[in-house]
Amino acid sequence: MSLLEIAGLTVTAGGRRVVDDVSFTVAAGERVGIIGESGSGKSVTSLAATGLLGAGLSASGSVRLDGTEVIGAADRALRPLRGPVAALLFQEPLTALDPLMRVGRQIAEPMRRHLGLRGQELQDAVHTALADVSLPDERIARAYPHELSGGQRQRVATAIALAGHPKLLIADEPTTALDVTVQDEILTLLDRLVAERDMALLFISHDLAVVARMTDRVVVMQRGRAVEQGEISQIISAPQGPYTTALVASARALDAALDDPAASGGSEGSGR
Numbered sequence: 001m002s003l004l005e006i007a008g009l010t011v012t013a014g015g016r017r018v019v020d021d022v023s024f025t026v027a028a029g030e031r032v033g034i035i036g037e038s039g040s041g042k043s044v045t046s047l048a049a050t051g052l053l054g055a056g057l058s059a060s061g062s063v064r065l066d067g068t069e070v071i072g073a074a075d076r077a078l079r080p081l082r083g084p085v086a087a088l089l090f091q092e093p094l095t096a097l098d099p100l101m102r103v104g105r106q107i108a109e110p111m112r113r114h115l116g117l118r119g120q121e122l123q124d125a126v127h128t129a130l131a132d133v134s135l136p137d138e139r140i141a142r143a144y145p146h147e148l149s150g151g152q153r154q155r156v157a158t159a160i161a162l163a164g165h166p167k168l169l170i171a172d173e174p175t176t177a178l179d180v181t182v183q184d185e186i187l188t189l190l191d192r193l194v195a196e197r198d199m200a201l202l203f204i205s206h207d208l209a210v211v212a213r214m215t216d217r218v219v220v221m222q223r224g225r226a227v228e229q230g231e232i233s234q235i236i237s238a239p240q241g242p243y244t245t246a247l248v249a250s251a252r253a254l255d256a257a258l259d260d261p262a263a264s265g266g267s268e269g270s271g272r
């Protein structure tokens with residue numbers, strides 16, 4: 001049994017299929033990517049995986065998270081899974097953080113809830129959690145989210161996501177909103193944490209280079225469908241469908257332009 005088993009997942013919004021018959025699995029300790037253009041259904045798939053679909057979206061098919069069927073389950077039944085089984089990291093960390101609560105407390109809360117820590121033990125755990133995401137400064141624990149930089153906020157969101165010791169980290173474009181150097185630091189951090197903690201990773205991005213760096217296997221989504229999936233190396237060397245072929249070709253063209261900026265008339269920066 002895989003940690004996450006998605007079979008025939010379909011999500012409709014007002015009669016429109018925004019996710020259409022998608023199936024894939026993530027085994028314990030495995031790193032899987034979802035790549036696709038904006039609006040292809042990546043975020044809706046990741047939300048459906050944890051039973052967090054908003055009002056107006058309805059899901060059918062099957063999503064099994066560590067053996068528990070998520071589709072149709074009551075929120076009360078899923079809450080214990082969020083944190084210890086699967087945790088989500090979003091593109092814009094501000095949406096995940098409480099603007100009115102100091103970040104130390106926001107990291108402490110899931111540790112109290114899921115690990116039962118109290119008092120000095122809890123304080124020490126918060127300190128360690130900040131150090132783990134390379135935010136060793138005590139000042140950070142007392143800060144409010146708006147007092148931090150985008151990169152620091154994503155580190156805090158990472159500390160919160162990891163507080164319940166999840167078996168699976170779902171990261172939905174976690175670096176897309178950050179500038180390139182900070183993006184690289186956060187990817188390095190996530191790479192290290194996933195390896196150290198032997199977590200499974202479901203990593204979502206529109207950027208093939210980033211997905212290739214972070215994962216071993218990839219699901220390619222287009223207009224709600226999983227049009228292709230396989231090992232990253234195989235997808236890059238022998239893409240099957242026209243969309244995946246175009247995706248690989250454009251990543252190659254960008255790569256070539258970066259190697260020789262003069263040839264492309266000095267292009268803009270890349271995703272890396």
Ligand SMILES: Nc1ncnc2c1ncn2[C@@H]1O[C@H](COP(=O)(O)OP(=O)(O)O)[C@@H](O)[C@H]1O
Nearest residue numbers: 013018037038039040041042043044045054056
């Ligand atoms: N809560 C919602 N209500 C209605 N439509 C939605 C909702 N969330 C997403 N959608 C639609 O579903 C499609 C897929 O969205 P999404 O999964 O966010 O794409 P992306 O691949 O960019 O993450 C889009 O067309 C989007 O407009």
Ligand SMILES: [Mg+2]
Nearest residue numbers: 042043172173
């Ligand atoms: Mg998205």
